[in-house]
Amino acid sequence: MKLKVCVIGGAGYIGSHTVYELIRDGHEVVIIDNLSTGSRDFIHKDAKFYFGDITNKQELKNIFNIECSVKPFDVVMHFAAKLIVPESVSIPLEYYYNNVEGVRIMLEVMKDFNIKNVVFSSTAAVYGEAINPICSENDPTIPINPYGETKLASEKLIKWVCQRYDMNYCIFRYFNVAGAIDTLEIGLNKDNLTHIIPITVQTALGIRDEMTIFGNDYDTPDGTCIRDYIHVSDLADAHVLGAKYLVKNNKSLLVNLGSNKGYSVLEIIKEVEKFYPVNYKIGKRRAGDPAKLIASNDKAKEILGWLPKRNLEQIIKSDIEYRKKLNNLK
Ligand code: UDP
Numbered sequence: 001m002k003l004k005v006c007v008i009g010g011a012g013y014i015g016s017h018t019v020y021e022l023i024r025d026g027h028e029v030v031i032i033d034n035l036s037t038g039s040r041d042f043i044h045k046d047a048k049f050y051f052g053d054i055t056n057k058q059e060l061k062n063i064f065n066i067e068c069s070v071k072p073f074d075v076v077m078h079f080a081a082k083l084i085v086p087e088s089v090s091i092p093l094e095y096y097y098n099n100v101e102g103v104r105i106m107l108e109v110m111k112d113f114n115i116k117n118v119v120f121s122s123t124a125a126v127y128g129e130a131i132n133p134i135c136s137e138n139d140p141t142i143p144i145n146p147y148g149e150t151k152l153a154s155e156k157l158i159k160w161v162c163q164r165y166d167m168n169y170c171i172f173r174y175f176n177v178a179g180a181i182d183t184l185e186i187g188l189n190k191d192n193l194t195h196i197i198p199i200t201v202q203t204a205l206g207i208r209d210e211m212t213i214f215g216n217d218y219d220t221p222d223g224t225c226i227r228d229y230i231h232v233s234d235l236a237d238a239h240v241l242g243a244k245y246l247v248k249n250n251k252s253l254l255v256n257l258g259s260n261k262g263y264s265v266l267e268i269i270k271e272v273e274k275f276y277p278v279n280y281k282i283g284k285r286r287a288g289d290p291a292k293l294i295a296s297n298d299k300a301k302e303i304l305g306w307l308p309k310r311n312l313e314q315i316i317k318s319d320i321e322y323r324k325k326l327n328n329l330k
Pocket residue numbers: 085176194195196197199211212213214215225226227265286289
């Protein structure tokens with residue numbers, strides 16, 4: 001099955017890895033990206049690229065006009081969200097505008113062009129403080145930060161619109177994503193990194209002098225927050241499976257993409273320290289952080305046949321290799 005896929009946010013970290021995987025699997029890819037956090041360097045040479053912003057309906061319509069007059073998209077994928085939890089606490093209005101209004105406009109344009117399938121990147125942050133040790137898709141969704149709220153609002157919007165206009169959605173709730181493609185051509189390369197694995201790796205490689213653990217007084221065995229870590233290429237694989245599922249089954253689905261396992265911030269540091277020492281200190285809690293988030297991936301396995309292939313050590317090695325390459329380190 002060869003699909004024509006529109007990847008909105010395809011020049012960003014997860015979007016670009018998904019584009020690489022789609023192209024490797026033989027699909028036609030059109031990227032729309034405003035390059036706010038993405039980069040031209042991340043755009044696969046075999047993908048068609050349009051500079052555009054989904055909060056600008058006219059811009060989006062113009063691109064859909066050009067593309068869909070040749071061949072309509074089979075699937076639209078959405079990666080064009082702001083996703084930094086503490087930033088969402090400090091600029092909630094921008095988060096609602098970009099993340100929710102952007103999705104609303106995308107759906108409106110999809111409806112106008114009669115495009116039936118959408119794959120949407122959601123997040124474990126929709127669960128808030130998880131009530132079960134391992135979250136499953138039917139658990140209550142009570143976000144504790146604006147980022148999670150915008151994703152939950154988008155999920156609901158997508159569900160209602162798909163129901164009304166006979167469309168299908170594949171919503172993925174991601175847990176913590178890290179690592180880079182095996183060839184190291186692309187990876188997470190931004191100026192102001194905030195995520196724990198790249199920050200720990202940068203500290204280990206001497207790119208930063210020290211790092212801070214944001215709180216060690218949480219209700220977890222070592223007091224630091226627990227998260228579920230997934231390699232970005234495993235996530236990209238899931239998106240290809242999700243796109244094919246929608247087209248083949250004409251049915252919607254919502255699944256977690258996690259590993260069934262959690263690691264604390266201290267355990268991440270210890271894992272990186274298997275390779276290099278890490279200079280860290282303990283600091284105050286960061287706004288918006290739940291103590292523990294781990295995903296059950298049973299549903300993804302059952303419906304899509306998806307399971308993560310890389311474990312934490314491989315994720316960390318992958319991030320180390322990528323950052324060494326970026327910084328010309330041996
Ligand atoms: N964290 C930390 N120090 C850092 C960055 C993150 O202690 O320099 C913690 C953060 O407080 C959270 C966990 O690492 O408990 C994962 O945070 P990250 O930003 O990587 O992902 P999130 O779960 O917020 O999406």
